[in-house]
Amino acid sequence: MPRAASQPNRRRAPSRPGAAEPFDADYYRRFYGDPQTRVSDAAAVRKLATFVASYLRYLELPVRTILDVGCGMGHWRTAAAELWPRARWFGVEYSVHLCERFGWTQGSIVDLDVRAATGRTGFDLVVCQGVLQYLDDAAAAKAIGNLGRWCTGALYLEALTAADWRVNCDRTRTDGAVHLRRGAWYRTRLQRHFRSCGGGVFASRRTGVTLFELEGA
Numbered sequence: 001m002p003r004a005a006s007q008p009n010r011r012r013a014p015s016r017p018g019a020a021e022p023f024d025a026d027y028y029r030r031f032y033g034d035p036q037t038r039v040s041d042a043a044a045v046r047k048l049a050t051f052v053a054s055y056l057r058y059l060e061l062p063v064r065t066i067l068d069v070g071c072g073m074g075h076w077r078t079a080a081a082e083l084w085p086r087a088r089w090f091g092v093e094y095s096v097h098l099c100e101r102f103g104w105t106q107g108s109i110v111d112l113d114v115r116a117a118t119g120r121t122g123f124d125l126v127v128c129q130g131v132l133q134y135l136d137d138a139a140a141a142k143a144i145g146n147l148g149r150w151c152t153g154a155l156y157l158e159a160l161t162a163a164d165w166r167v168n169c170d171r172t173r174t175d176g177a178v179h180l181r182r183g184a185w186y187r188t189r190l191q192r193h194f195r196s197c198g199g200g201v202f203a204s205r206r207t208g209v210t211l212f213e214l215e216g217a
Contacts, residue, residue: 042075049079052156055201056125059209061153063087067123069109069147070094070131074102087125090118109143110135114150124153132159132186133178140179141189148193148204155194155202159186 056063063084068076071091080089092112093104105117109131115121126147132140147155160169162180187196194202195209198217203209 042073042078045075046079046082048156049076049083051199052125052154052201053083055197055199056154059154059197059203061124061203061207061209063124063153065120065123066090066125066127067114067118067120067150068092068127069112070128071104072098072129074104076127076129084125090120090123092117109146110139112146114146121150122152123150126151126155128155129158130160132157133161133180136179137181137185140181144186144189144193151193151202151204152206153204154197154207155204156200157186157190157202158200161186 053063064087066076066080066084066087066089068089068091071077071093072095074091077089077091080087091102091104092107092109093099093102094106094108096106098104099106107113107117109128128143128147132143135143147157160174160178160180161183163183165171165174165176165180190196190202194204195211196217197203197209197211197215203211
């Protein structure tokens, strides 16, 4: 998988009642099943999760609970079982197709009642990979606020930006039918709740974690 390819697997609600689900079986067959067009696989996610686990150990942030918002094929669950074997993992997914296939909790990052879905209100690690670019500005801002409330430890966040689309991503494997915003748009809203640690890792301001000046992004 090209390093710069971005996860295309999330959250664009049908535009009208009764419209076909945008994240259906054909969608996942293209982006996650076909080796010629898939953007990611279990091995790529395990490599990423290994980095995140190592960094959180370095920051001395324990992981006992994990919320994966937009859990897709469940690759983070597989990686978490190996990297955080004692942690409880909770997966929430917008795609009805995947919820029926894997049994995930169906819901949207914008209006999820996290207590009703999981029985918890806070999580040591929240994963939000390839979700926010599918939301308009108002919905994405609300989603970031939710991430700030749910995360009591660390957030791993990936969102395709306008610069990524121009320069970084492999467009043959990346869904461009998204909201392409500047990275600064995300950083402005994230900094209210998080400190950027680099590498897509953000520490909740509630942790009090110490970062040297050049460790943050």
